[in-house]
Amino acid sequence: MKPFYVTTPIYYVNDRPHIGTAYSTIAADVLTRYQRLRGRQARFLTGLDEHGLKIARAAEAQGLTPQEFTDKMQLPFREAWQTLNCQPDDFIRTTEPRHKERAQALWKRIAERGDIYLGEYEDWYCVGCETFYTEKDLLPGNICPQHQRPVERIKESSYFFRLSKYTQPLLDFYEKHPDFVKPAARFNEVKSFVREGLRDLSVSRTSFRWGIPVPGDPQHVMYVWFDALSNYLSALGGPEEPGQAPLFDNYWPPSGEAMHIVGKDILRFHAVYWPAFLLSAGLEAPTQIWAHGWLTVNGQKMSKSLGNFLHPEPLAEVFGVDVLRYYLMRDMAFGQDGDFSHANLMARLNGELANGLGNLLNRVLASVVQKSFAGRIPVPAPSTRTSEDDLLQSEALRCATAAAEQLDHVAPQRALEAIWELVGAANRYVDRTEPWALAKRGETERLSQVVYSVLEVVRMLGVMISPFMPSKAEELRHQLGLDPLMATVSHDLWPSVWGGLPGGTLTRPGKPLFPRLDKDEERAALARLGITPDATTPASSDQQPAKPKAEKPKEKSKVSETAATENDGTITYEDFAKVELRVAEVLTAERVPKSDKLLQLSVNAGEAAPRQIIAGIAQHYAPEALVGKRIIIVANLKPRKLMGLLSQGMVLAASDDQGLCVTTVAGDVKPGSIVK
Ligand code: ME8
Numbered sequence: 001m002k003p004f005y006v007t008t009p010i011y012y013v014n015d016r017p018h019i020g021t022a023y024s025t026i027a028a029d030v031l032t033r034y035q036r037l038r039g040r041q042a043r044f045l046t047g048l049d050e051h052g053l054k055i056a057r058a059a060e061a062q063g064l065t066p067q068e069f070t071d072k073m074q075l076p077f078r079e080a081w082q083t084l085n086c087q088p089d090d091f092i093r094t095t096e097p098r099h100k101e102r103a104q105a106l107w108k109r110i111a112e113r114g115d116i117y118l119g120e121y122e123d124w125y126c127v128g129c130e131t132f133y134t135e136k137d138l139l140p141g142n143i144c145p146q147h148q149r150p151v152e153r154i155k156e157s158s159y160f161f162r163l164s165k166y167t168q169p170l171l172d173f174y175e176k177h178p179d180f181v182k183p184a185a186r187f188n189e190v191k192s193f194v195r196e197g198l199r200d201l202s203v204s205r206t207s208f209r210w211g212i213p214v215p216g217d218p219q220h221v222m223y224v225w226f227d228a229l230s231n232y233l234s235a236l237g238g239p240e241e242p243g244q245a246p247l248f249d250n251y252w253p254p255s256g257e258a259m260h261i262v263g264k265d266i267l268r269f270h271a272v273y274w275p276a277f278l279l280s281a282g283l284e285a286p287t288q289i290w291a292h293g294w295l296t297v298n299g300q301k302m303s304k305s306l307g308n309f310l311h312p313e314p315l316a317e318v319f320g321v322d323v324l325r326y327y328l329m330r331d332m333a334f335g336q337d338g339d340f341s342h343a344n345l346m347a348r349l350n351g352e353l354a355n356g357l358g359n360l361l362n363r364v365l366a367s368v369v370q371k372s373f374a375g376r377i378p379v380p381a382p383s384t385r386t387s388e389d390d391l392l393q394s395e396a397l398r399c400a401t402a403a404a405e406q407l408d409h410v411a412p413q414r415a416l417e418a419i420w421e422l423v424g425a426a427n428r429y430v431d432r433t434e435p436w437a438l439a440k441r442g443e444t445e446r447l448s449q450v451v452y453s454v455l456e457v458v459r460m461l462g463v464m465i466s467p468f469m470p471s472k473a474e475e476l477r478h479q480l481g482l483d484p485l486m487a488t489v490s491h492d493l494w495p496s497v498w499g500g501l502p503g504g505t506l507t508r509p510g511k512p513l514f515p516r517l518d519k520d521e522e523r524a525a526l527a528r529l530g531i532t533p534d535a536t537t538p539a540s541s542d543q544q545p546a547k548p549k550a551e552k553p554k555e556k557s558k559v560s561e562t563a564a565t566e567n568d569g570t571i572t573y574e575d576f577a578k579v580e581l582r583v584a585e586v587l588t589a590e591r592v593p594k595s596d597k598l599l600q601l602s603v604n605a606g607e608a609a610p611r612q613i614i615a616g617i618a619q620h621y622a623p624e625a626l627v628g629k630r631i632i633i634v635a636n637l638k639p640r641k642l643m644g645l646l647s648q649g650m651v652l653a654a655s656d657d658q659g660l661c662v663t664t665v666a667g668d669v670k671p672g673s674i675v676k
Pocket of ligand 1: 009010011013015019021023228229261262263264265294302
């Protein structure tokens with residue numbers, strides 16, 4: 001297998017790490033850990049983009065030199081990745097001499113091919129994006145579409161890269177490498193952009209000094225994107241002649257496989273400019289560019305003006321590093337946009353982690369193994385095996401294969417889905433085989449088989465979750481009495497055969513893997529994050545997610561008053577707009593004691609904390625049938641108490657003489673979305 005090289009974008013050093021940059025970094029860490037587990041040689045690079053006008057201006061605003069500024073600002077990144085247990089093999093800064101030298105080497109190779117020439121450039125420049133825009137790409141008033149800020153007119157002498165020459169070679173390259181960009185839909189966007197024809201690209205600046213000098217013409221500094229993209233090679237010591245840079249020889253194609261993980265915002269730079277530079281320099285392009293989606297926070301875009309950047313460290317402190325890593329990889333489909341929601345995180349923690357995996361380990365290890373087998377993993381008695389055991393074993397192997405396939409295709413969320421199918425199957429197996437009852441009846445032989453089956457599944461799960469939750473995986477192995485996993489090259493540790501758990505091992509049962517949060521603890525967790533007790537309004541503007549924007553009920557207009565008094569049975573739009581209808585996901589549902597009509601629901605309506613709704617639908621729905629459904633609620637109904645329980649909204653349902661159906665949405669609409 002070819003050595004695997006995975007990179008994140010190098011982040012602009014003027015920001016602090018937030019949940020978006022953490023997402024890319026955790027994804028790269030998960031993939032690296034997975035590849036290593038499979039016995040593959042893997043290398044993970046991240047780093048910082050430290051040149052350019054944006055950084056120079058940010059430094060100036062703080063009264064620092066750009067170098068002092070970047071030296072200071074790199075620390076939060078290093079610390080955040082360490083906190084999140086992301087373990088890059090290298091952390092590159094574009095101000096390091098090793099990078100400057102190799103970026104210049106790349107420039108020279110391209111210049112020697114005749115693909116760089118001196119010209120003059122004039123166009124609109126957005127400092128936020130560090131990119132030029134033509135008029136047609138701007139919003140009215142010459143506003144940058146990304147940053148919603150005015151762009152600047154810049155005219156200067158500039159070196160150009162002959163990008164136009166690479167229109168056809170790029171299209172040919174895409175044709176030959178159908179998996180170059182993922183997801184496929186984004187690849188189509190890239191191709192249509194290139195098909196329209198490419199303009200030469202300005203690759204140097206003279207209007208500021210904070211950059212890498214252009215070889216042979218130090219009046220110019222390199223365009224920050226030329227500088228930044230070359231980090232993927234310079235961190236390997238490339239470009240270099242064969243034999244001069246071992247890492248480059250080993251990890252860069254054709255001998256290695258290189259994957260760049262990027263957000264969809266910077267796909268064009270990676271899928272168009274970067275391979276064009278490399279084609280020109282006579283170097284191989286990376287194997288794949290994976291453009292993941294964009295994260296919002298509780299339904300809102302993170303932005304400086306809203307002050308709602310969500311930073312990962314406080315979340316890791318309150319919920320745990322592995323819980324945060326799990327949530328980010330589980331909740332968002334990798335190539336699609338997603339929403340970070342505190343309510344969803346807590347629901348997954350309580351449901352999938354605590355009740356699902358944590359409980360599976362605990363329900364057998366804590367009592368049965370200790371009482372019936374003196375704390376040791378039993379040696380199973382094959383004569384007592386039943387079809388239940390065969391089924392669980394085949395399910396375990398099926399799920400392990402499926403999860404690996406998904407990870408091979410960079411679908412971490414689907415891999416976790418497959419892993420949790422096994423968690424569910426094993427919990428159902430425990431429900432059906434009732435080990436505690438076998439213990440009571442003294443059926444020790446059968447019990448040994450049952451306990452072994454469960455704990456062998458737990459062992460497999462421990463391996464499979466380890467790329468996502470490395471510390472919890474070790475804790476789990478420790479409780480099973482196993483040594484830490486040691487990934488070694490050419491040794492595949494992914495579960496593929498049944499029976500890896502040695503009978504007789506002395507277990508070390510400990511604290512629950514994932515403590516469950518009750519309602520008070522959930523509120524306390526949110527309070528620690530600075531979210532006010534009503535769990536919707538942020539207490540401070542820096543850290544906190546804000547309440548999804550509700551459409552304000554419109555002011556009563558004269559027209560609506562007329563309509564109301566005419567009383568012809570119609571209402572105006574203004575009347576209708578007063579009702580705030582939202583999509584909500586049912587997180588839990590239970591019967592209200594002593595009532596045959598009421599169900600107590602906890603729903604995620606896209607807010608910071610779940611809402612409780614008491615609904616009169618118990619005669620029509622079993623509570624478990626509602627969990628996971630996306631229903632429609634009236635969100636601005638005055639809260640009221642029913643049987644002593646506070647109901648914060650109403651569930652919409654349709655009924656006829658046959659019964660009642662709760663209204664759901666047909667598509668995959670985010671919780672919190674407005675219905676109108
Ligand atoms: O673009 N959701 O740096 P940058 C998901 N220096 N991912 C997000 C995100 C969000 N809301 N916000 C940021 C740069 N990201 C250049 C890169 S590479 C040669 C140069 C992630 O600090 C995502 O990976 O603006 C995105 O592409 C990256 O951070 C942008 O980081």
